[in-house]
Amino acid sequence: MKHVPIVVLDFGSQYTQIIARKLRESGVYSEIVPFSESIEDIKARTPKGIILSGGPASVYAKDAYHPDEEIFNLGLPILGICYGMQLISQHFGGSVIPADHHEYGKAQLKFEKESDIFKDTTDGQTVWMSHGDRVEKIPEGFEKIATSENSPYAAIADMNRLVYAFQFHPEVYHSKEGAKLLKNFAKHICGCESTWNMGSFAKEQIKKIQDKVGNKKVLCGVSGGVDSSVVATLLAEAIGEQLVPVFVDHGLLRANEREQVEAMFKTRGIDLITVDATDIFLDKLKGVSDPETKRKIIGETFIEVFDEEAKKHDGIEFLAQGTLYTDVIESVSVKGPSKTIKSHHNVGGLPDWMTFELIEPLREIFKDEVRELGLELGLPKDMIGRHPFPGPGLAIRIMGDVNKPDLELLRKADTIMLDVLHATGYYETTWQAFTVLLNVKSVGVMGDNRTYDNTVCVRIVEATDGMTATFAHIPHDILETISRRIINEVDGINRVVYDISSKPPATIEWE
Numbered sequence: 001m002k003h004v005p006i007v008v009l010d011f012g013s014q015y016t017q018i019i020a021r022k023l024r025e026s027g028v029y030s031e032i033v034p035f036s037e038s039i040e041d042i043k044a045r046t047p048k049g050i051i052l053s054g055g056p057a058s059v060y061a062k063d064a065y066h067p068d069e070e071i072f073n074l075g076l077p078i079l080g081i082c083y084g085m086q087l088i089s090q091h092f093g094g095s096v097i098p099a100d101h102h103e104y105g106k107a108q109l110k111f112e113k114e115s116d117i118f119k120d121t122t123d124g125q126t127v128w129m130s131h132g133d134r135v136e137k138i139p140e141g142f143e144k145i146a147t148s149e150n151s152p153y154a155a156i157a158d159m160n161r162l163v164y165a166f167q168f169h170p171e172v173y174h175s176k177e178g179a180k181l182l183k184n185f186a187k188h189i190c191g192c193e194s195t196w197n198m199g200s201f202a203k204e205q206i207k208k209i210q211d212k213v214g215n216k217k218v219l220c221g222v223s224g225g226v227d228s229s230v231v232a233t234l235l236a237e238a239i240g241e242q243l244v245p246v247f248v249d250h251g252l253l254r255a256n257e258r259e260q261v262e263a264m265f266k267t268r269g270i271d272l273i274t275v276d277a278t279d280i281f282l283d284k285l286k287g288v289s290d291p292e293t294k295r296k297i298i299g300e301t302f303i304e305v306f307d308e309e310a311k312k313h314d315g316i317e318f319l320a321q322g323t324l325y326t327d328v329i330e331s332v333s334v335k336g337p338s339k340t341i342k343s344h345h346n347v348g349g350l351p352d353w354m355t356f357e358l359i360e361p362l363r364e365i366f367k368d369e370v371r372e373l374g375l376e377l378g379l380p381k382d383m384i385g386r387h388p389f390p391g392p393g394l395a396i397r398i399m400g401d402v403n404k405p406d407l408e409l410l411r412k413a414d415t416i417m418l419d420v421l422h423a424t425g426y427y428e429t430t431w432q433a434f435t436v437l438l439n440v441k442s443v444g445v446m447g448d449n450r451t452y453d454n455t456v457c458v459r460i461v462e463a464t465d466g467m468t469a470t471f472a473h474i475p476h477d478i479l480e481t482i483s484r485r486i487i488n489e490v491d492g493i494n495r496v497v498y499d500i501s502s503k504p505p506a507t508i509e510w511e
Contacts, residue, residue, distance in 0.1 A: 011055030027194025049190035052084025077162035085165035092139030116188035127168035224261030227322030251278030252393030291511030319356040396511035431463040444494030453494035
């Protein structure tokens with residue numbers, strides 16, 4: 001097990017992943033493990049510090065989440081955040097009670113005592129509160145080091161034992177200097193160095209792939225998106241001609257996507273194998289409207305197509321995928337009590353009948369880190385800057401049954417929307433943009449004639465890692481251009497709507 005400078009114990013907060021990402025951005029490697037991780041596994045990671053995340057439960061509840069209490073006897077610096085603060089208070093003999101009211105929103109942090117954890121940050125800085133319980137009495141040996149208007153113990157510390165706790169969430173965007181606070185904990189309290197970067201990660205993964213693969217071959221599923229393209233390039237660097245990159249055209253791609261993918265890999269000197277499996281996928285999806293069923297069918301069919309292709313090549317023992325950490329955390333609760341949101345087609349392992357061993361070099365990194373890795377590997381900026389595109393493709397952007405006429409309708413609308421965003425510069429400044437065919441018909445009037453046609457929804461969001469997102473505030477004249485062009489140029493659509501929901505509570509994709 002490798003050395004992990006900062007281990008984050010996950011107690012189910014929707015923000016836990018951001019803690020690790022903020023630490024990595026500061027150059028300190030961090031991994032998230034379940035709150036129930038054994039003390040032996042934690043010690044095996046040889047951490048320099050431990051962070052206890054927030055969580056939705058109450059520490060005094062019958063089913064409250066509790067870590068192995070031996071973590072407090074390791075002599076390591078510990079930082080508790082929200083629920084983590086309450087755990088620390090409870091463990092060391094303080095008291096936690098329900099707050100008079102749920103505190104949610106911005107607060108101003110007032111320093112009460114000088115501390116290295118506040119180094120180079122501002123007294124009075126804005127932080128984000130989100131809690132229903134509060135510490136009523138701090139444990140012996142602790143002192144308050146910061147307050148806010150509604151939190152007399154906004155931050156506490158036992159500086160002799162190097163145990164710190166925040167009632168607020170330093171990891172979220174609204175805590176303006178929160179990233180500095182986390183960095184201060186790692187650097188000044190734990191003594192970590194800023195050595196984590198994508199250059200070192202690339203070297204580590206290349207060596208790991210070479211050791212694992214030996215003289216065997218690896219089948220790599222390529223979609224043309226950022227993730228799988230980075231994986232294929234990383235594998236090409238590691239094993240050269242032992243890589244068998246396969247692009248499956250499942251008939252659910254955007255306009256001209258197949259040609260763009262083939263051209264991109266040709267310029268990289270990678271011999272891409274294209275398999276046209278359109279009829280196979282569409283036949284299996286015929287009549288299927290449930291989104292989870294769609295995803296499972298597509299995932300299973302991908303595996304079957306890859307397996308058929310693998311039989312044409314000798315020596316293939318591995319299958320590589322561009323699975324990301326965000327895919328994993330939304331699909332299955334492998335990192336603690338976080339809730340499953342939706343399944344991803346490339347998460348959950350391989351079927352029992354398949355003998356391949358999986359290679360997923362991006363499984364523990366975030367999207368922004370993948371982009372950095374791509375640039376480190378020499379991939380062009382225009383490819384690295386491509387918006388995320390789901391593995392199931394347009395199938396999960398059609399509400400209901402997936403069929404060729406609807407796919408063509410959606411492709412035309414999507415192409416127009418992307419053309420306008422590229423022309424106005426908003427493609428580069430947004431995280432993801434796409435159209436959804438709602439299969440909801442409404443009455444319209446065109447050329448003095450009544451129409452009864454379909455509706456498409458335009459979805460454009462801003463995000464940094466896809467775990468949270470806000471709808472993009474696109475100028476109305478640009479949205480109007482998108483709407484006008486789609487309605488005028490795509491027969492069968494007479495209404496365009498704009499999705500103004502954020503994640504959470506919505507997800508980015510509709511299915």
